[in-house]
Amino acid sequence: MSSDIDEAEEAVRVRFIVNGSKVTCAVAPRDTLVDCLRNSLELTGTHAGCEMGACGACLVQLDGRAVHACLMFAVQADGARVDTIEGLSESGAIADLQAEFHRRNALQCGFCTPGMLINAHELLARVAEPSREAIRDALSGNFCRCTGYEAIIDAIAAVAEARVDRAAQEREAASR
Amino acid sequence: MKARAFSYFRAGTIEEALDTHARAGDDARFIAGGQSLVPALALRLQAPRLLIDINHIDDLRGVRCEGEWLRIGALTRHCEMLTEPLITEFAPLLRAAAPFVAHPAIRNRGTLGGSVALADPASEFPAMMLALDAEIEIAGASGRRRVRADDFFVDLFETAVGPGELVTAIFVPLFRSNQRVCFDELARRRGDYALVGCGMLATCKDGVIEAIRMAFFSVGNVPTRARTAEAVLSGVRIDAERIATAQAALDGDLAPPESDEVPPAMRLHLARVLLGRMLGRLGEAA
Ligand SMILES: Cc1cc2nc3c(=O)[nH]c(=O)nc-3n(C[C@H](O)[C@H](O)[C@H](O)COP(=O)(O)OP(=O)(O)OC[C@H]3O[C@@H](n4cnc5c(N)ncnc54)[C@H](O)[C@@H]3O)c2cc1C
Ligand code: FES
Ligand code: FES
Numbered sequence: 001m002s003s004d005i006d007e008a009e010e011a012v013r014v015r016f017i018v019n020g021s022k023v024t025c026a027v028a029p030r031d032t033l034v035d036c037l038r039n040s041l042e043l044t045g046t047h048a049g050c051e052m053g054a055c056g057a058c059l060v061q062l063d064g065r066a067v068h069a070c071l072m073f074a075v076q077a078d079g080a081r082v083d084t085i086e087g088l089s090e091s092g093a094i095a096d097l098q099a100e101f102h103r104r105n106a107l108q109c110g111f112c113t114p115g116m117l118i119n120a121h122e123l124l125a126r127v128a129e130p131s132r133e134a135i136r137d138a139l140s141g142n143f144c145r146c147t148g149y150e151a152i153i154d155a156i157a158a159v160a161e162a163r164v165d166r167a168a169q170e171r172e173a174a175s176r
Numbered sequence: 177m178k179a180r181a182f183s184y185f186r187a188g189t190i191e192e193a194l195d196t197h198a199r200a201g202d203d204a205r206f207i208a209g210g211q212s213l214v215p216a217l218a219l220r221l222q223a224p225r226l227l228i229d230i231n232h233i234d235d236l237r238g239v240r241c242e243g244e245w246l247r248i249g250a251l252t253r254h255c256e257m258l259t260e261p262l263i264t265e266f267a268p269l270l271r272a273a274a275p276f277v278a279h280p281a282i283r284n285r286g287t288l289g290g291s292v293a294l295a296d297p298a299s300e301f302p303a304m305m306l307a308l309d310a311e312i313e314i315a316g317a318s319g320r321r322r323v324r325a326d327d328f329f330v331d332l333f334e335t336a337v338g339p340g341e342l343v344t345a346i347f348v349p350l351f352r353s354n355q356r357v358c359f360d361e362l363a364r365r366r367g368d369y370a371l372v373g374c375g376m377l378a379t380c381k382d383g384v385i386e387a388i389r390m391a392f393f394s395v396g397n398v399p400t401r402a403r404t405a406e407a408v409l410s411g412v413r414i415d416a417e418r419i420a421t422a423q424a425a426l427d428g429d430l431a432p433p434e435s436d437e438v439p440p441a442m443r444l445h446l447a448r449v450l451l452g453r454m455l456g457r458l459g460e461a462a
């Protein structure tokens with residue numbers, strides 16, 4: 001076996017764009033993306049629960065799509081754009097979702113919340129006004145041990161409605 | 177738990193992936209979506225020394241028509257089954273099955289090639305290959321070949337793909353206007369693996385089923401066609417009596433294995449219930 005594939009058990013350099021900034025870090029090939037975000041980059045908003053793809057606590061956006069950060073290795077993200085809950089919070093992209101979760105008590109311990117928000121963000125980007133059924137379906141891979149799901153679904157449905165209303169008002173204002 | 181240490185290689189071409197695997201031998205694994213492989217590594221069910229990432233091989237991507245076939249690149253993600261217009265038009269059974277595969281974020285990464293190569297008997301897409309009479313293109317040391325789905329699934333997690341070979345594309349016969357598809361499954365919870373599931377493709381004329389292929393999953397070591405039930409339904413108009421005959425025929429077609437949770441008799445019962453529902457719908461559409 002040639003050295004390029006034999007020797008790489010030690011750290012390799014990964015470059016990616018995390019929350020809009022270019023980042024370089026050294027990871028072992030077996031470090032998952034969630035390990036790298038939390039341990040190397042100290043972005044601890046992305047949570048590690050099951051580390052098996054079952055709970056949804058570790059969701060991040062990879063090149064704009066929600067993926068489980070526990071189900072890919074950090075080396076695989078080399079050259080990609082990663083957006084975590086910190087980035088989405090700071091940019092204000094999910095401010096309305098966060099406010100509505102807060103208002104409706106859609107979280108208790110908050111462990112599942114980053115994953116819930118990232119999933120909700122992706123759902124609303126794809127479907128403007130999803131049915132409650134569709135919201136449930138989209139969240140079917142996100143476990144919450146505290147709140148139960150009703151308040152979370154209420155919050156997402158309310159934000160969807162508010163966004164649709166706001167878009168309609170803006171269209172009306174523009175046409176006037 | 178964490179995966180055991182391994183080396184990582186990002187392949188740029190099919191040849192590079194095959195060569196690298198050949199040099200590493202048994203100790204290497206291809207990684208596509210990683211949605212099954214990464215949990216297996218974390219549990220240390222597998223501990224290869226080398227992972228060969230195939231995600232950056234352009235030849236494995238893309239969906240296009242080639243003559244009488246729809247060619248779906250192995251790296252096509254499950255989520256693309258829901259949005260790619262060519263799949264909706266020419267492989268509507270895959271479009272129908274996709275919402276039942278895992279959860280949205282897993283669908284964003286999991287690939288058709290990975291699902292078919294893994295051949296989990298509880299997975300939706302491998303069985304759909306059988307229902308569609310699809311062909312699986314495999315690249316290996318001696319070049320490329322195409323294997324019919326009927327010959328592809330050998331035993332539990334065992335397929336016609338040899339060690340170090342790569343699934344490069346899936347070829348599905350183009351859907352025709354005189355055809356109907358139907359997909360359904362019974363699961364405890366949406367996104368969970370099915371207790372039993374089925375996909376069917378029927379060719380119809382004036383309300384009569386000329387030919388039908390029905391493939392069940394989660395009922396044995398491999399996805400399974402219900403050949404006797406298919407024969408019962410060929411050349412007839414679907415009615416209550418035919419449905420009952422087809423349901424009875426399943427006893428000879430499916431042999432669910434012993435399991436603590438779901439005894440074989442119960443799984444067979446669920447398969448009959450599912451078949452009844454699906455044929456009811458198909459009868460209306462034919
Ligand atoms: C919580 C959870 C729920 C799930 N639910 C479902 C479900 O309901 N239904 C379902 O079908 N699946 C389900 N899955 C599995 C998921 O759909 C995977 O995407 C799929 O089974 C494997 O595809 P992959 O691309 O991720 O393959 P990987 O995990 O990358 O690889 C799987 C295996 O196939 C091999 N391989 C991959 N691509 C190729 C190729 N082109 N050629 C040769 N070998 C290859 C790999 O070496 C590996 O051995 C679930 C997964 C999780 C984590
Ligand atoms: S930590 Fe990734 S899904 Fe649970
Ligand atoms: S708020 Fe505690 S797990 Fe959801």
